[in-house]
Amino acid sequence: MQRNVAVVGVGQTAFGEHWERSFRDLFVTAGVRALEDAGVGGDEIDAMYGGNMSAGQFIRQEHVAALIADYAGLATEGVPATRVEAADASGGLAFRQAVLDVASGASDVVVASGVEKMTDLGSDETNDALAGSADREWEVFGGGNVAALYALMARAHMNRYGTTRRELSQVAVKNHRHASGNEYAQYTNEVSAEVVESTPYVAEPLRAFDCSPASDGAAAVVVVPAEDATAYVDDPVYVEATEQASDSLTVHDRRDITALDATSEAAERAYAEANFSPGDIDFAEVHDSYTIGEVLAVEDLGFAEKGEGGGFIDEGRASVGGETPVNPSGGLKACGHPLGATGVRQVVDATRQLRGDAGTQVEDGSVAVTQNVGGTGGTAVVNVLSDGGSV
């Protein structure tokens, strides 16, 4: 990067069913919280990037970047506002674009936000909108919605590596337990593996509690040049790397359906850029839109050998207190998954952890990874963040 970048402010709404709140209420709330956290005024903002997957289908609203700038009170400031879309990796991309904007020297104070308002639609329409992250012609028209495609990956992983139903359940069990301390999470109740395994099938072997919920929510962060960071806050979080990779949109064209190559490719580049290895990572926020997604993530990010992700989680090594806590926030499963907001929310949660003020706090965490996936893995964004202690 041309110059180093730091996160100096984070904010989010609670994630959940916000029946009484609109799309614009959500992003304004998250944005104001992030600006207040950074001590930045609206007139200091040089650029804005907004991650959003599908406002056009969920609320019949496009052109949402201008809407965000307008309702942020910046209509008269002429601030460039750009919507970024990569299905449910939109938030991760918005963050990356904000970081690159500052890193390039083009802007000094940039806001990255993510927002999705999902609960205005019924479940059939919601599922159809979600299916837009897969290949409509080759997958969706043939019946392959996102849950079904992740179910194929889960089944293949079980067959090839002996990953068990119970190991998948442990992802949900752990993430609900982690979320019990997170005041912004949609679900703070604990669940047992037996409960997970008693919920109805969505796409065999995945059951209802293997799936992240439909949620409303927004998250925002403020990024500035690293050299200026301490002028804003005492405890900035440094962006050690931000990388992104693409893969075939269709699952059937992938090299291997038991891995997300976009994740491993982005992670490899990010680790090289930051000069870290997987063993240096203290904790991670990963994309568990389905429980199998977290199993793939811990493997593709290098925390566990390929095929051993399920056991890694089942043995408690991904739990807070374990060797590499994964989703200490509760992940998408328990925090909720307002598609475009998730990638930014991961950065918000990693920042809270690195500052030491998370609801379920990881001990001695100074280097974090966030991994945000679009749909079934056509896009992945991997960020490495640190508290600066190891830089």
Add this chain to the structure above:
Amino acid sequence: MGAGIVSYGGYVPRYRIRTEEIARVWGDDADAVEGGLRVGSKSVPDEDEDTATISVEAARRALDRTSVDGDGIGAIYVGSESHPYAVKPTATIVGAAVGATPLMTAADMEFACKAGTAGIQAVLGLVESGRIDNGMAIGADVSQGAPGDALEYSAAAGGAAFVVGDQNVVAEIEDTVSYTSDTPDFWRREGERYPQHGERFTGKPAYFKHTEGASNELLDRLDASPDDYDHAVFHQPNGKFPARVAESLGFDEEQYATGLLAPDIGNTYSGASLLGLVAVLDEAEAGERIFFVSFGSGAGSDAFSLTVRDGIEEKRTGLRETLEDVEYVDYAQYAKHKGKIKDE
């Protein structure tokens, strides 16, 4: 003594269909549905039963155990969302059947599942103002759920009638308040056969918000708490919602169990909360207090505080016992009873 309930009667058709039978047809997981809704079976009307026949049956039962006869009824309001006619009142059919016509006022009401309690409030106003001595409010439905829709597991049939007056009152209405907003959680447009609903939107922002809103307002006004009541009855679209709202308000199972019928008969819509009140009045003793709250989509709740008075023993109807006389039907019979299939 203030005005209140003089007599009452409830009626539920004897046919039932089990949740597992509906789940069998649609390929759903019966245990998951039953666990989610806490409805094990629902009532099914006979082929020739409709809101008018159910209303007449409930009205006759209400008049069976009172000295008030048809001539003494100055008003009849029938609340339902399944009136047999779009234009032509059900209330006149009931008035004629019980001999209340012609010197009376009559009208049909609609407010989703709470039109029956809206009728009680209207009659109460006429009684308290001295316009009439006694009036009758009825809530009844043969509710509709589209085949395969989640509603099909609960949409049931039944109704209840209440004679409200200011003489020989067996349950005094101490106060009533309503909590109303324009909330599109559930609706059926003119000409449509089956209602539509907003899925999870029917819960927190609709049922719970309005039920809790009316309940808390009534408790505040009376400076009362849940501990002051012996019984609590809530609208029961399923077995889960009324239990959850009761507990969130601070009532315990002992208070709400007597009036909770939905697990066995499903959601009788305009009849649902009223039938729960019938079941409670059948058990309650003089001096006991009843907390009673309806809910209607669209949306609103009417909350009532009642105190049971002497004479209640002579009014008991034995509703719970009648609910044990059932005949289970399969989905094919159910489809015929509900007019989902017809002979040509």
